[in-house]
Amino acid sequence: MSLTPQSSRTRDRVRSFFGRSPSPLPNRPARATPISVQTSLHNPADSRNASGILADALETLTAEDRETVRNLLPANVIGIDAAVAEAHTHASELQQLCAKTRWSWNYKGREIYVSDQVDKIVQFLDKFKSVGDVVANVDPVHVGLPWAGIRVILEAIRRRGSPSIAKALWGSDDLMQFEERCNVLCIRAAEEASLCASEISEQWRVNLDTRLSSLDEIHHLRASLTKLHDKADLAKLVSAREATYDSSAEGGLPRCLPGTRIELLGRINTWTVDPLGKRIFWLCGKAGIGKSTISRTVAETLDKDGRLGASFFFKRGRADRSHAKLFFPTIAKQLADKIPDLGHAIAAALEEDSLICEKHMTKQFDKLLLQPLQSNLTIQPLLRDCFLVIDALDECEDTEQVETLLKLLKRIEDVTSSRIRILITSRPDPPLIAGFKAMSSSLLQDVHLEEAQVESIRSDLEIFFNHELVQIGTRYPRLNPFGSLPTDWAKPHDIKLLVNKSHPLFIIAFTICKILSSSNKPQEDLRQILLQKNGNGVSTGLEAVYLPVLQQAVATTSKGGTKETLTLFRKIVGSLILLYDPLSATSLSRLLVTSIREVGTFIPPLRSVLNLPEKVDGTLDPLGAIKPFHLSFRDFLLDPHLAADDEGGKFWINEAQAHKQLAGHCLRLLRGGTLMEDVCRINAPGKRRAAISQAVIAKNLPEEVAYACSYWVQHISTSGERLKDDGDVHRFLKNHLLHWIEALSWLGKASDVIHSLGSLRAIVDVSHAQMNDLGAVH
Template sequence: MRPDRSDEDDNPAIHYGLIASANQLMKDALVRDKLSAEKDVLCFEMEAAGLMNHFPCLVIRGICDYSDSHKNKEWQGYAAMAAAAYAKDLLSRILPIKIEAEKRIGDVLSSEFIVEKNIIKEVHNTAQQTNTAIDILDSDRRREKVIAKLPYAKGSTFDSFDGALDSRCHPETRIDLRRQIKEWAENGQGKSIFWLKGMAGTGKSTISRTVAESLEKEGKLGASFFFKRGEADRSSVAMLFTTICAQLLVKILLLIAHVETAIDADLNISDKSMGEQFEKLICQPLSQIRGHLPLASKLIIIIDALDECARDGDTFLRLLSQTRNKWSPSLQIFITSRPEQQIRSGFAEVPEEIRENIELHEIPQPIIKQDITTFLEHRFAQIQKKYTKDGRSLPSDWPGLEAMLALVDMAVPLFIFAATLCRFIEDEVYSNPTDQLKKVLKYRKMKSDSEMDKLDVTYSPILKQLIDGRPEKAQKSLVKRFQIIVGTIVHLAEPLSRSSLATLLDIDNQQIEGQLSSLHSVLSVPSSAESPIRMLHLSFRDFLVDADRRDTNLFWVDEAETHKMIMTKCLDRMSQRGYLQENICNLPDHGTLRAEIDNRIITNYLPPDVQYACRFWVYHLKESQSYINDKDPVHRFLLDHFLHWLESLSLLGRIMESVHLIRTLQTLVHDKNMEISKLLSDAMRFARRHSSIIDRAPLQVYSSALIFSPMTSIIRNFYINKIPHWIEKLPEVESAWSAVLQTLEGHSDSVSTVAFSPDGTLLASCSRDDTTVKLWDPATGSLQQTLEDHSRSVSTVAFSADGKFLVTDQ
């Protein structure tokens, strides 16, 4: 409480200091005292807040409380009277002439209003720009979130790092062909598919990259996918549509919401059939935004080397044909391939009115000769410039007209010959381009009527120099080393680095490096030992494994034996101590989710070569054309490491592949009565039943998967000791696996009829009430396609005798 004032205390006191003005009432004593201490504030008011920023004035206020929660109006009248009296006294002391000299309040406020209006406009514009930036940022984050859910085939796009060094067409080559492709791309109302076909080495992929690059600059490229045999994610259609969808999301922002909805509705969409992925991730989202896209705007999808897509090329083409009315209003598709039977069969079902065809090997020979001449002249000029820059010299007219004509004749129609010989001639391992050129020209008189003859002329000079001048014994040793190292490289399902290759093959790294040092003209050999080694062209593999040249090609590689050798190396590597074992990554508990595990931890415990072995040992076993038997290495590996193998596949995000891998193993059992056959049958049921939970949490393979398997399960009983010790009482479970192999879910109402295709590879089902027909893969239970064009209920469905057609009663 304040003590009573004496008579002397009634005299006015003057306080000089800072008055704080705010846009809200001060009612908190703690905040008041804090500001008073920090800013040396004497008092607080709020009516004048902001006024002095726009209007120069003196504020006269009456103070009537203590700026705390005890505020009241008892002294407000007195404070107002005191302020008025002071203002009156102040004004009486100002001379009228000084007042007349000042600007009128209206004039001041008018100019200040204009300034304020401009400021407000600027603030509004800034706010709009900020909101736009926030919307874009939110959209980018949302898109990244959606794309993260779509498996992406690394290195499959035309501008990927792996393809950055791949060649493009010289500006003065392929002029007429590129013009035709450009006209097709610009004619949005024309044919929907362009098929560019040609035999190996005729330059299809180079043309694809050139076209893709041009379309990208014009803003017309929707997506690209370059198939490549020998690279797992790029040698099948498994990631084709998810990769294309991810690229389309970058080009068309309107697709994001619709693709997100499709993924949320089916979290396993990326594991579904080709048809279902195409329908839900591409066709349906495009149809939903069609009204918001320019009528003449169509994006181009480029699919390169479709023939290198294992066994699915024709199926893909049939799918495009059957669904063309859904995608053709928004897309055009450019496809390249070799003219192989499977691809020709697929294109035979694509109506001619929607596809355009060009065969590279049927382009007039004079045009091909001129293009190859232009390419060689350009590359030889580069080699000469590089050679001269290094302080050496070549004749000004090198290589000479005669040599040039001979090289062109040797090359036609294979651009791969021209590209390979240029790499061979400029290889820094061999310092004299003139001598290298002479080695090539020795083959000018070789008969080269067929495609393989041309490949012989292309690759023989490169390989022969590996052993030229060496004693016979040394030659045999060098050839053997070549067949092991290079034979492995060309047969891998996915490229490995030098270090990983050395570890897998158990060969010294220096030997690998020595073998590859003189093969830069046929292999992409990065300077880093941790970067993957790749074939520059698939025709090199074709040349090495051609069975017709087994007796004439000293470097011939036996496919089956090489696959068998790689499979054995894979089993050995996985069986080494410290890799495939329970709790590979030393996770804290059985509930640890795979999504929570850092990839660096996985790579630390499972090096790249071990990862490769886990994923592809079954592939190499199958390609070796070997059978498996009781107590052989495969049987022993499964008994020792089956659960560890499933754990590793889960850690790598590949557990869903286990069903296919086990089924492949089943096909390789020589006698179905063997113990290995029974083990694999049980393993199949085990993987089908529990793959979902193992996919989420890898260590559940040792707990819930074992616990909830039937009592008579071979896997359960063999690994019963792997169940965690803290689980004291096991639940009651069924005695044996039920007769139900799999439940197919997809129809929204009752199913009226089912029918198997004549070869048993497809199952058709129809529903009377949801008016759809669905095609299933009975082996995996995956939905292949949904036919929705029926206007009435469908009660009957049947396959034609050849399995090519499906008939319904509507």
């Protein structure tokens, strides 16, 4: 068979390539760094690495061989993986062709079939494909070079498709050498794979662990960012201050003593553990019977058991707690803190509407409670058994809000994805009775406290008196080092009389014990209390306790019960019981323009009915907030029936007049130079409030000024006064409207401005045209 010069040159180059002895495997040096192993995770550098391996292989060839291989490789094949895949495809096609044609030649009496040799090529390529990535990473040149030679042969045979061409390229000896070389290459590939298998497997595991750790970190980072995002949105919730059962205002107040209220607490506990228990439990009873103490006890028990979702304790005369405008935001904030998934849903609602806390209660309920509870939440134990405790709903001063709130709470039965149940306590006032009657019997369980305790109330009062009088006897020597009380200073008969005098109001028992606890001569005062007869006048039962306290407070002053003393009493005590937020003795004296000494004249003698802050040494802390122990003291002093009482008339507080005087004190204080442009002296217009420390704000807007800014409108509205042209309010707004708005902004109450202007507009007594002028301001 004649060969063309070109064929001869090609055969020589191929023979030259395959005639080389395989380079010995280099010693495997210890690696300072792990082998870079490509896992199934995509790496953008893969194609570049593969292309580099092929380039390294071609660089070892002569220029002519390199040109031949490059001419045979398709233009789109740039990597070792793609080239091997193509070679395998063509070899498979050639394998099928050879099997059909049975091409062969005779060598030393033995018939050599081309198909057998091609089979070996395909087998080698199969092995190379399975370990190619591994070996290429370890020894790219040793793998790349043999492949390049095999590729030349495969391409030559594929393009010519004839055994004669194979014979032209190879002699019989060449074919046998090629057979041997194929075997050597397969063995080398297997050895390479085996040598680095464990190292690569370990490195693959380490890399996988690293990648998984990275994914965990990314997931953790994403979760943290979500929490931060939620936290930023939840910060938009405006909640009522000191409204929870464990707040600074409620946390220190009494709980039920062990052994008391056993039957009632047992009934409530049965309701809480009953999976079929009704959604709403209403506990009603008259003032002073102990509803709030029961509420705090139940809320604390549920909280310890991990079943309390939220609590809200209404309080008449206490700013945010005297109305229901912030009820749902306060409940939502507590639920969000305890149930992260629910918090995420609430945060989404706030992101959609950041001013939702200023919207109507119905929208607040839908967006902050109902819809989040109906969203796709991960069921947690608290969601399966969650309780809300709402105390003293009757102390919400807006009757319409009470009616709306009860209508909305009825819809809690629409929530089926979680089981929310509600304990509500209140007096049996007509609006509340009507609201609860509108609820279905399947939703509501109601208990009247007087009926539930008809048998146990006396024994509960007896337990309470025994406990408290023992405590008073124990504390007395510490408070009076030079005095002592006999262990039997309160006899069993005395306790029975005290029970009769208090029944059925725990607030009377509580106040009696406070009187004795603060007395320097408790045994004598006990005799006086027992001799005091219950009257038939205002708040029967309460006057027998409160009147002696008031009479003693006035009697201890330097001027006794004079008209001047009683006027000062009404000014100080009347203001104290009507404050929307409690003030310290120091701040109250500044607001009322009276001396701290005069405030101190009445405050200490009233420690049995007022919660007085004390220092470590037991003396009165003039910087601590003062507030009544119980709302009944406020109600007693404001009751119009007291005015007609022979004994108590001199202590009666005219509520409307007291509110008017308080409004006047607030405006006087604000007009007196405390309000001005840049009141906090920041000298940087546009600076965010969050960037200014609370200490700077408190220094420039002290407690009494902050109170006056916040509540002068409420005092003037409650007083029943009508606003007239050129009156105090008119002049104040003309000169200080913007200063007042700025101060409220620093206090975090900028949103109160719109509501306050609306309240003022409602009490303006001017012509229609002037009314429209104020409406334009509004």
